[in-house]
Amino acid sequence: MNGAQALLRSLLASGVDTCFANPGTSEMHFVAALDGVPQMRAVLTLFEGVATGAADGYARMAERPAATLLHLGPGLGNGLANLHNARRAGTPVVNVVGDHATTHAKYDAPLQSDIAAIAGAVSGWVRHGALTAEIGADAAAAVAAARAGQVATLVLPADVSWNDGGEPVTEPLPVAARTPVAPDALRAAADALSSGEPCVLLVGGDATRAAGLAAADRIAAATGARVLAETFPTRLERGAGVARVDRLPYAVDAAVAQLAGSRHLVLAGARSPVSFFAYPGKPSDLVPPGCDVHPLAGREGPLTDGTATAALEELADLLAPGTAPRLAPASRPELPTGPLTVSTAAAVVGALLPEGAVVVDESVTSGLGLPATTAGAPRHDWLTLTGGSIGYGLPTATGAAVACPDRPVWCLQADGSAMYTISALWTHAREGLDITTIIYHNSAYAILRTELMQVGAPQVGAADTGGSRARALLDLGGPELDFVALARGMGVPGVRATTAEELADALRRATAEPGPHLVEAMVPALVP
Numbered sequence: 001m002n003g004a005q006a007l008l009r010s011l012l013a014s015g016v017d018t019c020f021a022n023p024g025t026s027e028m029h030f031v032a033a034l035d036g037v038p039q040m041r042a043v044l045t046l047f048e049g050v051a052t053g054a055a056d057g058y059a060r061m062a063e064r065p066a067a068t069l070l071h072l073g074p075g076l077g078n079g080l081a082n083l084h085n086a087r088r089a090g091t092p093v094v095n096v097v098g099d100h101a102t103t104h105a106k107y108d109a110p111l112q113s114d115i116a117a118i119a120g121a122v123s124g125w126v127r128h129g130a131l132t133a134e135i136g137a138d139a140a141a142a143v144a145a146a147r148a149g150q151v152a153t154l155v156l157p158a159d160v161s162w163n164d165g166g167e168p169v170t171e172p173l174p175v176a177a178r179t180p181v182a183p184d185a186l187r188a189a190a191d192a193l194s195s196g197e198p199c200v201l202l203v204g205g206d207a208t209r210a211a212g213l214a215a216a217d218r219i220a221a222a223t224g225a226r227v228l229a230e231t232f233p234t235r236l237e238r239g240a241g242v243a244r245v246d247r248l249p250y251a252v253d254a255a256v257a258q259l260a261g262s263r264h265l266v267l268a269g270a271r272s273p274v275s276f277f278a279y280p281g282k283p284s285d286l287v288p289p290g291c292d293v294h295p296l297a298g299r300e301g302p303l304t305d306g307t308a309t310a311a312l313e314e315l316a317d318l319l320a321p322g323t324a325p326r327l328a329p330a331s332r333p334e335l336p337t338g339p340l341t342v343s344t345a346a347a348v349v350g351a352l353l354p355e356g357a358v359v360v361d362e363s364v365t366s367g368l369g370l371p372a373t374t375a376g377a378p379r380h381d382w383l384t385l386t387g388g389s390i391g392y393g394l395p396t397a398t399g400a401a402v403a404c405p406d407r408p409v410w411c412l413q414a415d416g417s418a419m420y421t422i423s424a425l426w427t428h429a430r431e432g433l434d435i436t437t438i439i440y441h442n443s444a445y446a447i448l449r450t451e452l453m454q455v456g457a458p459q460v461g462a463a464d465t466g467g468s469r470a471r472a473l474l475d476l477g478g479p480e481l482d483f484v485a486l487a488r489g490m491g492v493p494g495v496r497a498t499t500a501e502e503l504a505d506a507l508r509r510a511t512a513e514p515g516p517h518l519v520e521a522m523v524p525a526l527v528p
Contacts, residue, residue: 003132004033006166010136014143014172020051024071026098029161046423053082053395055093062403065092065146073113081389083122088387089234092146101159124150136168144173149302178301181311189296192264204230205269207308210237214325215312217243222320230270232384239379240330269308331376336500344500346373353377362393363412365526366440391420401433411437428516429491436510437518442525443477487518494518
């Protein structure tokens with residue numbers, strides 16, 4: 001058995017049966033070995049950033065790792081943005097990165113690079129496989145490392161892959177559990193929450209699932225504390241029958257206002273809040289002055305072990321015995337009519353979101369109305385842009401659909417960020433994935449228009465600057481993008497909607513028909 005065969009069999013034995021791939025020459029023995037290991041599903045993507053984003057989406061929904069197969073340092077580099085998002089999400093991903101044969105490295109061939117250095121930017125675990133006899137054990141170690149809630153990268157030299165003598169493992173390695181919540185931390189949180197002083201309970205990680213939200217709401221009902229979710233949760237369960245939670249706003253001023261006056265901030269699976277960027281005259285640390293921070297459960301570690309949720313449930317039993325959570329009632333907005341706007345588009349999504357949907361949200365400014373309109377929709381999962389690295393939506397939807405073939409996936413996608421990884425549509429079509437993509441087409445980087453004002457730069461169009469050169473860098477017109485044509489060119493049926501009625505009709509058709517669909521929603525930019 002060669003090294004590639006041993007590696008594949010070891011991945012399977014460790015619980016990894018899906019690989020999102022964009023291979024090259026150095027990975028050909030891995031590719032060939034797939035014919036002898038039919039249990040491994042290999043999904044081709046046309047860009048490495050789609051492969052890595054798909055692995056992230058898969059892990060968020062399957063709650064176990066997927067693998068990626070990437071070509072040398074440049075291939076890994078192409079996938080880095082979505083690996084950054086996976087790292088910030090705490091999702092388990094196993095990268096297998098091919099390398100030159102060990103005997104070839106000394107020649108400094110054109111694709112030679114420091115793969116470990118590139119991987120180290122996003123990986124919590126990196127290993128360079130050096131021996132064919134040990135590559136199976138290396139693969140099992142990579143999976144165990146990933147299952148601890150991090151990105152793991154295994155570098156596979158071509159000759160280690162093709163040489164005989166591979167020894168596969170037959171059982172997964174154990175995964176170290178997170179450190180349980182210390183009694184002192186539980187007591188401190190309980191004292192803060194029962195103090196009668198203004199208190200915020202900030203939840204993240206596994207605590208944004210239904211059980212964690214129910215426990216947090218019980219605490220809030222009994223103590224008067226406010227519950228907020230981190231701005232970009234890895235996976236947020238919501239909808240009718242789930243305790244409702246608002247997310248901490250992205251905008252600094254709104255977040256500061258949301259937390260103002262708090263004397264205690266209890267962290268349950270969430271990091272202490274900071275602004276995404278520095279702005280002149282505005283705080284980077286969002287904890288209000290005079291507010292004490294009480295870490296109850298950390299953000300690091302596997303999201304599937306329920307540490308933060310267990311801590312909240314223990315706290316709820318202590319502070320709110322017999323108190324029931326307040327669950328969101330079923331409710332839908334009325335279907336709007338007339339020209340399509342950000343608000344009417346959100347109402348259509350809220351009115352038609354199907355039961356059990358997985359929503360992948362990279363709608364940016366065009367999606368600001370979505371939380372309110374979908375709060376009472378049938379129960380669903382909401383996946384967000386955890387690391388802020390754009391181009392995540394279409395790939396993450398790919399992985400979520402592979403992980404959950406029995407659930408509809410709705411990808412709510414801004415037009416500018418869609419272009420980063422638009423080739424994911426080809427994989428949607430090739431794999432027949434049940435993904436409905438809504439492209440919010442406003443012909444602008446509207447979020448960057450906001451940021452231009454936030455950082456105190458001269459206003460675009462001001463008399464003293466003219467503004468035309470700055471404006472050109474934030475607009476997506478000239479030529480106008482045609483997402484219907486792009487989708488059809490990659491095998492995905494597409495339609496353009498300019499009214500609320502047209503959007504509703506398109507979403508009904510997409511829901512009724514199997515396979516991928518794209519709806520290009522023509523909306524005005526929220527930020528002119």
